[in-house]
Amino acid sequence: MSIDWNHFTPLAALAGGALIGLAAAMFVLLNGRIAGISGVLGGLLRPSKCDIGWRAAFLLGLVGAPSLYLLFAVLPRPQIDAGYGTLVLAGLLVGLGTRYGSGCTSGHGVCGLSRLSPRSFVATISFMGAGFATVFVVRHLLGI
Amino acid sequence: MIALASLLSGLVFGLGLIVSGMANPAKVLGFMDLAGHWDPSLAFVMAGAIAVGSVAFLAARRRSMSLLGAAMRLPSSREIDRRLVVGSVVFGVGWGIAGLCPGPGLVALGMGEAKALVFVLAMLAGMGIFELIERRGRQS
Numbered sequence: 001m002s003i004d005w006n007h008f009t010p011l012a013a014l015a016g017g018a019l020i021g022l023a024a025a026m027f028v029l030l031n032g033r034i035a036g037i038s039g040v041l042g043g044l045l046r047p048s049k050c051d052i053g054w055r056a057a058f059l060l061g062l063v064g065a066p067s068l069y070l071l072f073a074v075l076p077r078p079q080i081d082a083g084y085g086t087l088v089l090a091g092l093l094v095g096l097g098t099r100y101g102s103g104c105t106s107g108h109g110v111c112g113l114s115r116l117s118p119r120s121f122v123a124t125i126s127f128m129g130a131g132f133a134t135v136f137v138v139r140h141l142l143g144i
Numbered sequence: 145m146i147a148l149a150s151l152l153s154g155l156v157f158g159l160g161l162i163v164s165g166m167a168n169p170a171k172v173l174g175f176m177d178l179a180g181h182w183d184p185s186l187a188f189v190m191a192g193a194i195a196v197g198s199v200a201f202l203a204a205r206r207r208s209m210s211l212l213g214a215a216m217r218l219p220s221s222r223e224i225d226r227r228l229v230v231g232s233v234v235f236g237v238g239w240g241i242a243g244l245c246p247g248p249g250l251v252a253l254g255m256g257e258a259k260a261l262v263f264v265l266a267m268l269a270g271m272g273i274f275e276l277i278e279r280r281g282r283q284s
Contacts, residue, residue, distance in 0.1 A: 004183040017164055017196075020196075054149075082259070087242055091249075091266025092269060095270020095273070096274050097236070113197075126232035
């Protein structure tokens with residue numbers, strides 16, 4: 001292992017992280033709910049509940065954030081190296097996995113660890129571990 | 145009011161993902177590549193988020209109602225079962241092959257990235273498959 005100092009951005013990461021924490025704080029203190037993105041999105045696929053409004057509003061905020069950012073600064077373009085086939089597979093796995101595991105990076109990683117939930121601790125270790133292992137296999141064993 | 149608070153939370157969350165670099169899959173994969181040229185930045189994202197979040201959840205735990213009068217709905221389950229671990233591992237593999245998790249996928253979609261649209265549609269399909277399997281399981 002070597003540290004990639006050229007891409008290391010600790011201050012932006014801390015500041016952005018604090019904003020994410022603030023969003024989770026607003027969501028729980030104002031709405032009484034966990035800001036878990038996979039849960040908010042997945043819940044929309046259960047039409048029996050009458051909670052479409054706040055779910056859609058939260059997701060609209062996420063999708064609209066780049067437009068708001070654009071008012072103040074130049075938007076950094078995301079670099080998505082994966083091809084379309086890989087993205088379809090990745091999306092299917094992320095959709096299925098987050099719903100089976102009851103959460104993703106936001107619900108388990110940010111909110112769950114913040115409230116010291118043992119379930120979220122196990123989930124975070126599991127998906128981080130699987131993520132590290134997958135990148136190792138893809139980049140260093142398969143050499144893609 | 146709840147919808148407005150949700151919209152604002154989503155906006156702040158999305159801004160955080162952009163500022164932190166989480167919305168950039170190449171940076172996320174750089175963090176996951178321990179054996180390569182490692183970029184530790186994303187550990188700082190988690191640290192910043194948890195530092196702020198933990199204060200809020202301490203306050204939330206003492207309340208039965210939110211500030212806007214909604215019921216406080218914090219998960220109470222403590223069971224660590226196979227679903228939790230297997231589901232999280234499946235999610236982690238998907239995250240590791242493209243560098244996108246649900247939030248950054250939606251933010252990248254808002255940046256007008258065609259690839260993010262493909263990812264988000266596939267993710268919705270995955271969630272839909274989950275709902276179908278669950279529904280069938282409940283009927284039998």
